[in-house]
Amino acid sequence: MDSRAAAAEAMRSAIEYWSQFVARCISQRLDTEKFENYVRLVHDQHPLPPALVADFFLRPQPSNDNSLDPRIPPYLQVLTRLGYVDAPSILKALYKYSSLHAYAQQPNANDGKETEKETEQSDDKEKDEQKQKVTRWKSSYWAEEVLFYGITKSVVEGKAIRDSKTALDMTRIISKLMVLFTTAFAADMLEQLHTAQVRDEMESSRAALVALLLRMCENDILVGAVSKPIAKDVRKEMSASLASFVPTLQLVPQITDKLEQFRTEILASSDPADKKKQATNAAMDELLDSAVGLDNFVVAEIPVSNTRAGLYIYLNAASLDVILLFEKLPNILEPLCQLLDNWRYEDDQEEYQPVYEEFGAVLLLVLAFTYRYNLNAVDIGIASPDSWVAKIIGRGHIGRQCNELTQRENDHLNGWIHGLFDTEAGGLGDELMSSCPPQEFYLVVAPLFQSIVVAYTHGYLNDESLKGGIEYLVDTFLLPSLVPAIRFLADYLWIDQKEQKSIIKILQLILLPSSISGEASTMLSSVKNLIAKPLEHALRTYQRRDPKNQDIEPLLRTLKDSIPLSRRTGGTDLNELESWTVTPPTGLSSAIKLTIQGLVHWSIHPAMNSMPTSYTHRQILAALKIMGPKRVLHVILEEIRQHTEAGSASIVYDVAISLICAPDAAKDAPAVVDANGNMLPPVQRQRSLRDLLKVEAEGCRKLQKKDPALAEIVVRLHRRVEAQMIIPQPPGILQTAEMSLNLDGDTAALGDAMAAAASGVQGDNMSVDNLTLDVSMGGVPSDLGLGSANDGGSLDPSGDAAMFEGFDTQDMDNFDWDDIGNSFQ
Structure with missing residues (x-):
């Protein structure tokens, strides 16, 4: 008993002496050299364990509880070099007196506080009672930042972690610090507890802790220590702390992945399962599995917020x-396709140009859907192989020789060539359009432009005739036909032949017309948005083959604004x-x-x-x-x-x-029927x-x-x-007009x-009343809210720019190719 009493008296004397010594060092502003001489004598006469020594230097002083004195970090460097304190003791003192405790104990920081309570329950009651009485710093962030970086340097140099015990001690206290930071930042997010300055200081301190954490994860001694079976509780605590700490960080992927790898590959290793217990319960589990289904599987209810x-x-x-x-995609497009397929001239039809205008406007909407979602005829609910829309989508942009055309198609082709370029024939008249319905015209667009390219290349068409014919094609009633036409020209441009310069000339007349009406200019912008990407690819490739050609750059400039919009498909660039x-x-x-x-x-x-x-998406x-x-x-x-x-x-x-x-149009397979109304087998999809x-x-x-x-x-x-x-079922009959x-x-x-x-990004009002068939496009918003690809797709209930301004494809020249996943198989 006498020896114990003597030891207790010596400890009290040492604590009192060290307390006076620390206060005097701070008040007299001792330099580090004198401090080192004095502290050697004090430690020889009154030795204390590292945890107590670090506590004396890092606790708030009676005369100062605002922030750590700037003399303390240099003193701690001396103490560390002498071996009087170590990294775990410094970290424990930093945690004990950190200002973050004040925020972590806010009553409304629910999520963080629950996590902190779970951690604190692992401590004994005596420590909890002590913690409640501790006087902490009002602002400890700068000191934490400096000391965290100092310990990080020591870890890198191999001085801080010398054995498994030290490694486990550091792991425990780092886990507590991560929980503390997580809880404090959660309180800030939910309650706006901090000023901007305090938040910046906290983030700087947390950044220093992350640097220390990364170096610890790379330390071989620590990795070996936490992997041992005896460190099961330490692993569990560290893993839980990392799981809550990492998501609060805004880090570069490399750092996040390194911490995640440490958590999942090292800390996630656990003790072998209790095989005896598993064998005992196997029969009962099997019985329950067969008797209880998914509907009877009980899970705790978690309220799901409707978050932004x-x-x-x-x-x-x-x-x-x-x-x-x-609405399902076939429900939208199938009626439009039926309308286009069954489009007929009236018996008393007198003017045919308005028919072409209306047909082209509806077809342009269908093409916008098909290009956006990379759809084929089956996707949009077309089952009949005789459908005009299916033919236009599938091969309207493919060039064909005269011997590949039917006699009727050859007649249409000759008629359009003479109507566009034969001035003596009187131009495009009702006779030509009455003999060639718009459905049939769109199937000869690619052969028509193929003939134009060949004729101009070999001198059968001069510049003046070519310009006059193209002027017809950039008028509103024929403008939608430029979608398959330009797709054909883009494909044709890839072929290394003498026709390429003729293609460039034709593209100049289409994309840079000398005169064009306002309505036609708006529709031309829509066409460019559909074909910009594949045309740009073709032009860039040709430019590399002919870098001295000065005619390509103006075309690229006119496509510049459309290119960001021209990849608005489900595929990626x-x-x-x-x-x-x-x-x-x-x-x-x-x-x-x-x-x-x-x-x-x-x-x-x-x-x-x-x-x-x-x-x-x-x-x-x-x-x-x-x-x-x-x-x-x-x-x-x-x-x-x-x-x-x-x-x-x-x-x-x-x-x-x-x-x-989130919707995926390609996954909603339509119910397809054949010409006799019989249901066809559904298309196999992923x-x-x-x-x-x-x-x-x-x-x-x-x-x-x-x-x-x-x-x-x-x-x-x-x-x-x-x-x-x-x-949900509607409460009553909705007024369609409203x-x-x-x-x-x-x-x-x-x-x-x-x-x-x-x-x-500009968009549209999405009102049903606005979706009218107006050739001027005044009723249909310009971009239908597609926005630019850089925005990742957006919606704004205002604006009216160019029709289908956001409609485009990723690679229209590869429109019929297999999807992008095939290239990775």
Whole structure:
């Protein structure tokens, strides 16, 4: 007893002496050289463990609890060199007196506080009581930043972590620090607790902690220590902390992936399963699996918020995509196609030019749909092989020799050539158009331009005749025919022949007309938006073969504004695909993870004017083709797991539901019938994310044995998706004339998502009354809200530019090719 009393008295004496020594060093501003001499004597006479020594120097002083004295970091360098303190002791003191505790204990920071409570429950009651009485710094951020970087340097030099015990001690305290930062930043996002200056200081401190964390993950001693069976609790605590900490960061993908790899590949290793317990319960599990189905699978209810991220995914679609949310594609296009196929002249028809105008306007709308979604005749509900629209879509842009044409087509071709270029024939008259219905004319457009190119090349047409004929074609009643015509010319330009200069001349007359009416100019802009991308590819290739040709650059300039709009299909551009597939460490799947993380972060951020994350649904569509729906679904499920553990379940579920329910026109196969009205077998298509999710949910019992948490996520997500896809019954009969798609909601989330989706892009009102057949295009908005490809698709309920301004294709010269996924097989 005497020895214990003596030891306790010596400890009290040492603590009092060290306390006075630290206060005197600060008050007298000792330089580091004198401090080193004095501290050696003090430590020899009154030795204390590193944790207590670090605590004395890093705690608030009676005369100063605002911020750490600037003399302390140099003193700690001396103490570390002498071995009186070490990295774990410094980190423990920083955690104990950090200013972040004040924010983490705010009552309304629910998500963060729940996580902190779970961590604090692992400590004993005595420590909890002590923690409540601790006096902490009012602003400790700069000191944390400096000391974190100092410890990082020590870890790199191999001085901070010398054995497994030190490694595990550092891992435990780093886990607590990550939880502390996560909780404090969550409180800031939800309650606006911090000023801008304090937030910047916190972010600088957190950046220093990330640097330290990265170096620790690369330390061989630490990796070996946490991989041992004895470190099971440490691994669990570190993994949980990382899962909640990493999603709050806005890091470059390399850093995020490195932390994620450390969590999943090193920390995720666990002890072997209890085989004896599994064998005991196997029979009972099998019995329950056979008796209990998906509908009886019980999962905890999690409220799903209607976040602005989920709305943004929907509103990010263009206006045609929005239409398809409420109507199947065949229901829209099949009536139009039937109208075009059955278009006939009246018996008392006197003028034929208006018929061509009306037919061309409707056909241009159909072409806009087909080019946007890369559709074929079956996709839009055309079953008959004799359909004129099917023929125009499939081969209207393909050139044919005279011997490949029927006698009737040859007659039409000769008539149009003489009507366009034979001045003595009197030009285009009603006789020509009455003998050639518009459906038949569009099938001879490509052969017509093929003949024009050959005739001009060999001198059968002079410049004046060519110019006069093209002027007819850039008038409104024939302008839609330039879509298949220019597609043909773009394909023809790839062939290395002497006709190429003639093609350039014809393109100049079409795209740079000397005189054109306002209505025709508007429609020409729409045509350019449809063909800009393949034509640009052809022109660029030809320019490389003939770099001295001065006629190509003006054509490229006139296409410049249309090129960003000309890839608005479900497919991706090569540069987009390259940027996603090189995302480390796993390419496209990592890109999807970053997209989901960005949407979640943007949704929980309180600043209403914050920029939305970069998002385009083309990324999901490309992933479905390249990775397959099963792998994409597993990426989404893994992100749900991580964000649920981080306390953002209500948000990440809304994002995931929106991604899975987002419309994909190609997946909605129409019910096709033959000419006799018999139902044809459906076209085999790739299963959707919704289909795969249903399959996974039906196997929930088996999945529960392997991963109970994942089984709950799958079932909960499946039920939410199915509920989302149910179309509510209307309360009464809607007045068609009054029907409109009103996206002006009163909720902040809706306005916020619309503001993000519509940033800088013009659109349309989406009113049914506006969708009239007006050749002047006054009733149909110019771009139908497609927006530019750089915006990833947007919607703005205003504006009226060029008809179908956002309609385009990714590669129209490859319009009939297999989809992009085939090139990766």
